[in-house]
Amino acid sequence: MLNWDKGKDEKAISSANYIQDMGKEMDMICEMLSEETKYFDTKKFFDKIHEYIVKNDRLIYTHITNYIFVLSDEEFGVLQTNIDSVVNYMYGDQYNQDYSKLLEDRNEKRSLERTQRTVLKMWDHVNLARRQYVMFHHKDEDYSKIVDEKMEIAGAKISKEMNVQLISLVAIFTALSFLVFGGISSLDNIFAGAKDIPILKLVVVGSIWGFCIMNMLFVFMFFIAKIAKLNLSSTDDVNASILKKYPLVCWCNFVVVSIFILSSWAVYISGEELSVRLYDLIYKNQTGFFVAGTFAIIVVIVFAAKKIYDNIKN
Incomplete structure (x- = not known):
């Protein structure tokens, strides 16, 4: 019996495997960036990105974001330092020396420039993901602090308004009592x-x-x-x-x-x-x-x- 969907299934499986392989490589790239700064090799990382982008054409930002969200402040500091050093390396003299031969070839130069743009995009997304994490990730203590601050301001405002209203009410009833009872007393003298x-x-x-x-x-x-x-x-x-x-x-x-x-x-x-x-x-x-x-x-x-x-x- 013929399987009419055989070609489609193989194509879907192939696409899924391709995306999974891209994800694994992105995880490896993020792990390279998390290496201790004194052992981190900027040229090796740049070569890895270059190899990845030539093969896969684009970054998978979801994996970058997920990786950034699980890092502690200290771990993110190491990663940010490493990617900053890669950016500095790309636009430094050492980069021109390491890739002097490839830069002479027009196609290779264009490919390296594309890798540079990819590294800049990754640098931008790393900082964006961290910023989003800081803005939207609050602990219970943070929410309690925010609520306490808002309640303190609102409580002071309400207390001030209540004091003003209380003073006004006391003044009204005090003056009204003097006025009314004084008027009644004067009327009593008239009728007397x-x-x-x-x-x-x-x-x-x-x-x-x-x-x-x-x-x-x-x-x-x-x-x-x-x-x-x-x-x-x-x-x-x-x-x-x-x-x-x-x-x-x-x-x-x-x-x-x-x-x-x-x-x-x-x-x-x-x-x-x-x-x-x-x-x-x-x-x-x-x-x-x-x-x-x-x-x-x-x-x-x-x-x-x-x-x-x-x-x-x-």
């Missing part, structure tokens, strides 16, 4: 004399107190936000007006100021004894005065509210 103060005047004083306390709280929170690098604004637009940035505070101030104006007007009328005359006038025209007064107050409040809303919106 409520029996001797007319209700309208009490409303006026209370409005002033509310306006001051509310704005003091806002200013306090504003500066605390600056220290803590927080944003109290309702918009990110730096060119926006105060009404648009802090609408809640503006509306609260609007309400308190409105109460203050109305109560102050009522106190003025009462103090000028206009209330008696006004009372007689109102008594005679109760319905009309009520409608007109209510309408006027609503118009003023709505107009002011619309102005604030339009400013915030636009």
